[in-house]
Amino acid sequence: MSSDIQPAPGSPADEITVEANGDNLHAVIDFIDAHLEASGCPPKTRMHMDLAAEEIFVNIANYAYAPDKGNATVRAEVSGDPVTVTITFIDSGVPFDPLKKADPDTTLSADERAIGGLGVFLTKKLMDDVSYEYRDGQNILSIKKAFEVESR
Secondary structure, eight states: OOTTOOOOTTSOTTEEEEESSGGGHHHHHHHHHHHHHHTTOOHHHHHHHHHHHHHHHHHIIIIISTTSOOEEEEEEEEETTTEEEEEEEEEOSSOOOGGGSOOOOTTSOTTTSOSSOHHHHHHHHHSSEEEEEEETTEEEEEEEEEEOOOOO
16 A cells, blocks of 8 residues: 555544555554644654554554454544644454553663563653553554644
């Protein structure tokens, strides 16, 4: 799929559904960036949101449906003062709460640490809030970040 993915007919403009594979990462980031830019999000906050979104989407692409394929829905919501952006990832893959995994011990060297878990750890550190729920056969993971709007 290309980065000009449009919302599915009947879905809100703040949501897209793509096949959960790495080839669609750019489309997801472009979709999120369009909402962040429209909300006046500063570049540093946008970079943090993009990094967290990449981690989450790549995990869905690699693990949610393996070895099968499936879709991921990405929803962007902007609200409030200060402006708060919530990006929600929804998939119907294997139930998995990445927030239940213990944070890695970052005091250990890379050789001493178990593989995996740094992306979710980083996501939790960069965002104001990260939440997960499994509802109606779907994994629903949301990341939230508040920011001051850039003056133009």
